[in-house]
Amino acid sequence: MRLIILGVPGAGKGTQAKILSEKFGIPHVSTGDIFRSNIKNGTPLGIKVKEYLNSGKLVPDSLTCEIVGDRLAQNDCKDGFLLDGFPRTIPQAEYLDETLKEMGVSLSAVLNLHVPDEKIIKRLTGRRVCPKCGKSYHLLYNPPASDNSCSDCGTTVIQRDDDKEETVLERLKTYHEQTEPLIRYYFEKGLLITAIGQEEIEDTTQAVLEALKNVD
Numbered sequence: 001m002r003l004i005i006l007g008v009p010g011a012g013k014g015t016q017a018k019i020l021s022e023k024f025g026i027p028h029v030s031t032g033d034i035f036r037s038n039i040k041n042g043t044p045l046g047i048k049v050k051e052y053l054n055s056g057k058l059v060p061d062s063l064t065c066e067i068v069g070d071r072l073a074q075n076d077c078k079d080g081f082l083l084d085g086f087p088r089t090i091p092q093a094e095y096l097d098e099t100l101k102e103m104g105v106s107l108s109a110v111l112n113l114h115v116p117d118e119k120i121i122k123r124l125t126g127r128r129v130c131p132k133c134g135k136s137y138h139l140l141y142n143p144p145a146s147d148n149s150c151s152d153c154g155t156t157v158i159q160r161d162d163d164k165e166e167t168v169l170e171r172l173k174t175y176h177e178q179t180e181p182l183i184r185y186y187f188e189k190g191l192l193i194t195a196i197g198q199e200e201i202e203d204t205t206q207a208v209l210e211a212l213k214n215v216d
């Protein structure tokens, strides 16, 4: 399965992608996670992208596309992948089309995980993430253990630098201006599938699996 998951910041892309990637046995490729791990490790890429992430702006297409191209060329992506946070602009989508064409493969579907903007601020300001395995938690909806450790790997969870209210508003604006046009782009290609994000993570997973039931 070759899948893209689209949605506003905080829609639950990462949460669902992690579940789907385990269920379908395909790698979860998140450009946001790749950038954050490079920032954490102080790599040249991390130094280049830090300001963009912290201000809620997009990393330039050329740099982002190069990273994704390298990632998709790795062996584990040969039989499928789940892209989370890429593409985010029309040029990125066109780059992906070209790359997949060169690989001789095509997308199975594009899942649009819909959540209204009003719900996002609360979700993102309460989010905590595991810096090691990337699992997302929420102080109210999906709390980590009482010692703040990740249930999967035991690492202490942290708050993301871009989850301050001011940056969240900027990320939503960036999404509506630059990423939302992809919904039409993939609709016109006949690839778009929509699932409505629910109040509970498990209910969202049910909605997502229902939406994907005829996709292989």
Ligand code: AP5
Binding pocket: 007, 008, 009, 010, 011, 012, 013, 014, 015, 016, 031, 032, 033, 035, 052, 053, 054, 056, 057, 058, 059, 060, 064, 084, 085, 086, 087, 088, 092, 123, 124, 126, 127, 128, 136, 137, 138, 139, 141, 142, 171, 197, 198, 199, 200, 201, 202, 204
């Ligand atoms: P990225 O890391 O992709 O961030 P994002 O799109 O803003 O999305 P998030 O990771 O914040 O949200 P999510 O949808 O994954 O939600 P989650 O599952 O965590 O990108 C970060 C930055 O990197 C960008 O701003 C940009 O600078 C750069 N970047 C990345 N890709 C790029 C690209 N292609 N081009 C250019 N720049 C790029 O859930 C959110 C919270 O809600 C969690 O706390 C979770 O526990 C909770 N939650 C989840 N589901 C539910 C539910 N159903 N009910 C209640 N709570 C829930």
Ligand code: MG
Binding pocket: 013, 014, 015, 030, 032
């Ligand atoms: Mg995410």
Ligand code: ZN
Binding pocket: 130, 131, 132, 133, 134, 135, 150, 151, 152, 153, 154, 155
């Ligand atoms: Zn973890």
